[in-house]
Amino acid sequence: MSVFDDRGMADQAGDPLFHSHDPIFDRKELLHVGHVPDEDRIVGRDDEIESVAAEVGAITRGDPPNNVMIYGKTGTGKSLISRHVATRAQDAARTNEIDCGVLYIDCSEANTETRATRQLALSLKEQTGYQENIPVRGVGTMEYYQHIWQILEACFDAIIVILDEIDKLDNSNILMQLSRAREAQKTDAYIGVIGISNKVKYRETLDERIDSSFGHRELFFHPYDASQLREIMRNREDAFQPDVLEDGTIELCAALAAKKHGDARKAIEILKEAGELARRTGSETVSEDHIQQAQEVAEINRIEELTSGATVHAKLALYALASRIITGDRETYKTREVYERYVGICELVATDPITENGLYRQLKEQAFLGVIESEKTGGGRSQGSYLLHRLVTDPKHIVKAVRRDSSLEDLPTYDGLAGTTTAGTDRDADLSSFS
Ligand SMILES: Nc1ncnc2c1ncn2[C@@H]1O[C@H](COP(=O)(O)OP(=O)(O)O)[C@@H](O)[C@H]1O
Ligand SMILES: [Mg+2]
Known part of the structure; x- marks a missing residue:
């Protein structure tokens, strides 16, 4: 990707076919789904940040962490807050000369134990100078665990593993392996797991054995209200060129998203879609009308997804x-x-x-x-x-x-x-x- 970026820029400079200036967006990346905002752009989640930190924070002092499960509807900041706290814990640990790694697995993609352990092993390898070859195909879960324990043993005092959308995993054995690793003398490193699920019922699906060995705390994230959504979007207003967003657009967008699901992702998506709509239709500003239309498109997309x-x-x-x-x-x-x-x-x-x-x-x-x-x-x-x-x-x-x-x-x-x-x-x- 980056290889092509440079060339693309050079070509664009003199060709009038491509505007050198986007009339609507200035820093569009602020509105991308995977964008992790800076700390000062995170709104209304102070308690949740503290709660997650309280569970995994012992790692920063060289003590064993608690595992934690975070429940809540989509777009309530679960992934964001988990990554945010994990990264801060890693930094805090470093100042205490503790080597703490952070691993993030999206279980909606890595949805089997083999895929998840492979990804864990590969990203551990990437974060360290681990020399051994980790095959991508043809080996089973056990071999990936072996690599994981070896890397942990050699390179880390502790590790925070975020298992996002954990309910999409076809089995939850990985929870037991991770929480029993020290006991079973696989590694001396402390392992703190942050599991994330949109489904509160997930726990009921857990094998009793796993449930008790995982022994986790549970946190619930609630949907955002309109004023929080407003502030989340205000904090990203600089995604747009100055004066492009008409008065009332963010308020309307927040009100619509709050009425639906209190979903920050949807709110941001609608804002972005409204900007794209404005640009496509040659408008110089983003109006309430664009927001309304974008909201409709988002809703139709959602239904299409649900019924796919x-x-x-x-x-x-x-x-x-x-x-x-x-x-x-x-x-x-x-x-x-x-x-x-x-x-x-x-x-x-x-x-x-x-x-x-x-x-x-x-x-x-x-x-x-x-x-x-x-x-x-x-x-x-x-x-x-x-x-x-x-x-x-x-x-x-x-x-x-x-x-x-x-x-x-x-x-x-x-x-x-x-x-x-x-x-x-x-x-x-x-x-x-x-x-
Ligand atoms: N409190 C917040 N402050 C700023 N942005 C937020 C906040 N909560 C969520 N977002 C943004 O909304 C989107 C969805 O959040 P995410 O953490 O992915 O939700 P979840 O994992 O609960 O579905 C992301 O782009 C994220 O950056
Ligand atoms: Mg998420």
Whole structure:
């Protein structure tokens, strides 16, 4: 990457095809997802920083640390705070002449024990002068552990291992290996694990043996409120050129994100998307309108992501429910009502419908994913009970997200007026495809 950067810069300098000056962004990298802000840009997490530090901090004094599990919804600063505290602990340890390493594993990518241990071993090798070859293929977990213990033994007094999105790991044996390493005389180094999960239920899935040997503390990170989100974004305002952000844009963006999920990542993404939208449309400033549109794109992206693994029938079921809501006068519909519309839609796209019971199961799965909410309602003595389904988001977003499936792009786009549809290729919402 860096090899190409220099050349690219040289080429750009004189060619009018490429603006030398970005009219909207000044330091766009401040808005990148993986960007770790400086300490003075971290907002409203002082207590959480202290709590994490209290668990792993003993390392800086040459004492054994506690393991800790951090729970919380996405975008609540779990990854950021963990990395931040780990790096500070490493620096503090250094001033006490303690060699403390920091390892970060994203378990949504390294989602097996073999992958995770391989990554641990490789990044330990990278951080040290370890000479032995660590094969990338053809060896098992045990061999990676051997390398890990050897490097720890030779180079470190202590190590902090961050296992991010730990619930994505197919088994949690690694927790036991790491927490028992000293006991089992694999290494003298202290090992502190910070596990991170979006799912509070993760602990219930842990093997009892592992749970007790891991013996961790638990912390919960709560969603941000609007004023915290506002400050998080204000602290990154210099991502934009001066005077580009119109008054009220950050406030609006914070209010929208707070109302949704209190998710700082989403808030920052919306701000960035709004800037890109402004740039694409040749606007000199970012307006509230850009924020609104960007928020819509972000929401459609989210739905598309949530439903990316769903079958065509599940998507059609969602679409059927959305279209009923748009064209009807209610927010909730029975399975039977969704099914009737679904059968009609299947005809439109020349697909054989599944059974009503099959559709019911698809709807239940969508409820599990959080796209819809289904509620059991008593229908009176003679009627029995039935399920009522509602969408958790704007039905027009569902329609647009479903139509992004290339096999379904010919479905009508509802323009929001009861009973009327406009068939066509409205891809307005698909702004992200340009970025
Ligand atoms: N308190 C905060 N102050 C400044 N930026 C934050 C704060 N919390 C989160 N962010 C930013 O929001 C994004 C998401 O945070 P992250 O730590 O990845 O959340 P999580 O791991 O809980 O999903 C990151 O870009 C991060 O820099
Ligand atoms: Mg994270």
